[in-house]
Amino acid sequence: MAGGQERILRRRIKSVQATRKITKAMELIAASQIARSQARIAANRPYRRGMQRIIYEAASSDPRAARKMLATPDQVETAIVVVIVGDRGLSGPYNSSALRAGDRLVHMLQHQGTRVRLVTIGKKAPAFFRFRGIDVAQSFTGIADRPTFADARLVASAVAAPFVAGDVQQVLLVATRFHSAGSQSVEVEQLLPLSMPTDLDVPTSTGLKGYTEFEPEVEDLLIELAPRALESEIFSALLEGAASFHTSQQRAMAAATDNADELGQTLSRIMNRARQDSITTEIMEIVGGAEALRSGK
């Protein structure tokens, strides 16, 4: 029944090709999104850097006032962990690596006796954590793909309120940082208390060490500054997360397209052989039949 096998193979090739069309389209869409999200990161950079510079100046000119805002408390009873993942799957390891890092962090904190409140961004997170028996205190969805600054403010106010009220002593962020198109990595960073910017590219010779005037006084300024700096950090993490998501999806879909190509090729080779086999068999049968008729004469 060689013809039957041929038909089955033909159907499979068709389905592989249809899947390939989908993965190829997703690859192209993701690729176009990468450029856009990278441009948004670039547009955000002056603001973020300016914010870090102000914090740096304020904190280094009045370390006593800064210690209240910037120092890590000795005793962390409750901590908020913010995890940023994507709203969609089919993006390679992007979601799972951030989720696993978040899971590890939560377990580590709980092991130290810290209570953890989990805040997640991205549709993929709540199910993952609920399955593992970790309560999600609050989850934001629908903002991971194209985050706006208003989204960042919303998230910031959700984590800042319990911190200001004193219910929470530390806020940690687990997110994928976008270093370049070729390299992204999941990193854990402390959001609150604010961490002193370290990778600051300010030339130390030009006045930052000198005398700086403040209006209002540093202490009052820091109180206003802290929530804005938090928003800024969350926004840039959201932007970098979106860029990482699209990069990862593009890579995953390119690989899927290649696999579909390869599978289609293998299948059509098998199908051709099956067709050849069936033709050969048919000819042999005809020749055999003719031979038999002639010898029977």
Added chain:
Amino acid sequence: MASLKVEIVTPEAALWTGEAKGLMARSSEGEFTILPQHTSTVGDIVPGLVRVATSSGEVGFCVHGGFFQVGPDEEDGVTRATVLAGIAERVSDIDVSRAQAAQEAAEAQLSSGADLDEAARSLAAGALARAQLRLRLAAAR
């Protein structure tokens, strides 16, 4: 030659950068003007009009609160003034009909009032303040 470089930046984009003669705005301690050679200063900006004087006239920005920093630039003799604002736009870009609609929506939300929680109330109040500032600056342009 002393000169002043002004940047007005928001999280989503740098609104304006360039050479300027001066920068005028209002902080919580009062009105101030930044000129070239201004001493290093860090401060806040209350919601209102921020004006940048350039050689080709004045550019107005509607800034809904933020911060500024003045310091020497990497380049010698250049003073850099950076305005950081969460939300800001050029006064010439203000959409009056949108601001009007936002004002009415916020007012309706605030006056309907009893079932609003704390967070929703402060959101609406913020939206109302922004809409009123936009309308005020747009009327003066």
